[in-house]
Each structure stands twice: as C-alpha cells, then as structure tokens.
Amino acid sequence: ALLQAIANQFDYDLLNGKRIVITAGPTREAIDPVRFISNHSSGKMGYALAEAAADAGAEVILISGPVNLHAPAHVKRIMVESAQDMLDAALHTADNCDVFIGAAAVADYRPEFVSTNKLKKGKEESMEIRLIKNADIIATIAALPNKPFTIGFAAETNDVLNYAREKRLRKQLDMIIANDVSIAGIGFNSDENQVTLITSTDEISLPQTSKRQLARQLIEHIAPHLPTTR
C-alpha cells in the first residue's frame, strides 16, 4: 500500500521538455569472431531509469549493450556491442541533452588485436591476451564544453562509498550512484537494488527496493538539479 501510494505520487510532468541519454547493459569486446570479454550487467537498472524518465515526460534515448530486455515504451533505443560503439553513440546523442546517465557496465579494456578468424586451440598450455584501455565514456561526456548533468554508477565489491566519492571527483560527475554488487539479491542481474546517491553536497542512502521503484526515486532526486529552462 505504501509503495502504491508512492507510485501514485510520482509526478508524470517532472521531466517535461528534458532530453535524457542513458547507457545500459554490458559491452562486449571481441577477441575473435566468436569470443569476447563481457560482464554480468543485466541492463535492468538502466532500463528501469529509461522507463522512469519517460514516465516523467522526458525524451529518452537508451544506448544499450547486448541484453535480453525489451525497449520501454516511448524510449528511443540504440543497440551497440563494444565500448567504442557505445562511445560513438553517446557522443552522437549527448551533445544536446540535459542529463546523461551512464548506467552501462562498460569494459575498461579491450583486446589489442582482434583476430578475423576464429583462434584455434593450440598445443600451448597457456596463452596471454594483451588488453588496451578503452576510452572512458562518462568522463568524456563530463568533459564536454556543453556538458549535461552527468550521472555515473559505481558498482563495487569492496570499500564502495570511498571508491564512489573518489570516482565522482576524478571523472567530474555531478552525481554518482554507488552500489555494492557483492551483496546477494541486489545489483547485477537482480530485480532489486540498494544505492547511495552522492553529489558534491549530499549523500543520500536509498533503502533496498525494486529497480523500477528505485529508478523513480532517482529521477525525483535528479530533477531538482536541472535548470527549469534549457
């Protein structure tokens, strides 16, 4: 009943006229035509944010890595594979937006060389894959001259809040959403999450709830930071 009351209180005009770009899901970094490096991100949190932002009246562009989720209603979705693809799509769309939320779990590194043929198992008992750093999408967006209100995530397994504070400052983010992915039942691939929202002035801990409900709460916390006119 309480959740229903909160849901009913949601302001469906909160982001009217705002343009939001959200990245979601994992990226895949090719090793060869069949193998890749990826991560366990389900995309659920980013998709929930896209749905909540659209419910609040925003124009939403969702840049999504490979996930098994349907695009929410009234959301323009762009599917991508690699971190480089995601960066290209982000730069293409973020230029003219009010809010950029980087909810994707972007690969930090990619294989330096991508084999055009499938690598065959050799006799070698071991091998090495040399990885090179990917561009940092959220830091790139936060450094744009016409920077949107830029929100990142810090999904960590240890020392979560300290790392999130440091990451927010280092990447010049306006807000960072910290969550502990080592706790079963929240975070990666879960339907629930529990996060702490960190800005330059506030740290707000939001209790564990469904990603859908949490997304609406996050939108409500983001909205007051936006100028009333573009």
Place this chain on the structure above:
Amino acid sequence: ALLQAIANQFDYDLLNGKRIVITAGPTREAIDPVRFISNHSSGKMGYALAEAAADAGAEVILISGPVNLHAPAHVKRIMVESAQDMLDAALHTADNCDVFIGAAAVADYRPEFVSTNKLKKGKEESMEIRLIKNADIIATIAALPNKPFTIGFAAETNDVLNYAREKRLRKQLDMIIANDVSIAGIGFNSDENQVTLITSTDEISLPQTSKRQLARQLIEHIAPHLPTTR
C-alpha cells in the same frame, strides 16, 4: 508442404530406451566477480537436438551454459557456467548413456587467476590476462572405457571440412558435425544452419534449413549407429 511431410515422417520411437546427454550454449570463464570471457553461442542447435531426441523417445539430459532459452519439454536440464562445471556435469551423466553430443561452445582457455574482488581500472594503458587451457570435455568423454557414441561439432570460419576431419580423428569422435560460422544467416545465433556430417565412412552434406528441422535429420542419421539393445 514438403517440410510438413518430412515432419510427419519423423519416427517418434526412433530412440526409445536410449539415453542421450547433450551439451549446449557457451561457457563463461570468470576474470573477476563481474567480468568473464564467453562466446556468441546461442545454444539453439543443442536445444533443438535435445528437443528432437526427446521427440524421438530418448531420455535426454541437457547440460546448458548460460543462454536465454526455455528447456524443451521432457528434457532434464542442468545449468552450468564454466567449462569446469560443464565437464563435471558431463562426467556425472555420460557414464551410463548411449549418445553424447557436445554442441556447447566450450571455452578452450580460462583466466589462470580469478580475482575475488572486482579489478579496478588502473592507470595502465594496457594489461595482460594469462589464460590456461581447459580440459577437453568431448575428448574426455570419447576416452571413457565405457564410451558412448560420441558426437562433436566443428564451428569454424575457414578451411572448415579439413579442420573437422582432423578434429574428429584427434579427439576419437564417432561423428563430427561441421559448420561454417563465417556465413551470415547460419550457425551462431541464427535460427538456421547448414552442416556436413562426418563419420569414419561417410560425409553427408545437409542443406540449409531451420535448426529444428536439421536436428530431426541429425537424429535420423545418428540412430542407425546405435546398437539395438544397450
């Protein structure tokens, strides 16, 4: 109409009393709690074979890596993540079976060290992941003293038939099913496939068709190789 006629001719008692173990899908080899190495296998071919074998009256155990497919009716499914998990499940179930079909795309290598904490992006512009060889599941099964009729796949991007012949001999397989994954529209993640079936005496090329239809044809080609009593 032709396909329907073929479907109607399918012998639903063809594998009565037979026990079949089928592996399907990719494996995931952990780098740390959130990152992994995997491949583009959708599991569709292995799942189609499991369904066709069950339709033919066999008792079917499907050992599946992470895929987004429902277990076919009347199939006992065991979900696994890593190649080591899949090997354990295979050894546990293959001992007493008539046919073993390795349709999974098993990772040849896994990271030597798995970090228990999420690896943080450092300042390094590059890094190396050291990989060690996984056990060869199908060759392990084919080397069992009480060996089932053992069938492997060769999904290759170049020189497909030569590689498949060599692989069949090297791993002591009774049959290998070769397909060219470099051709768009067949193989990995497609709904159709086109394969060549290779035994010690025959090479039979099956035309492109749905994986479901192809699976039934494969079951019909496998059945004559089995002893009529166990």
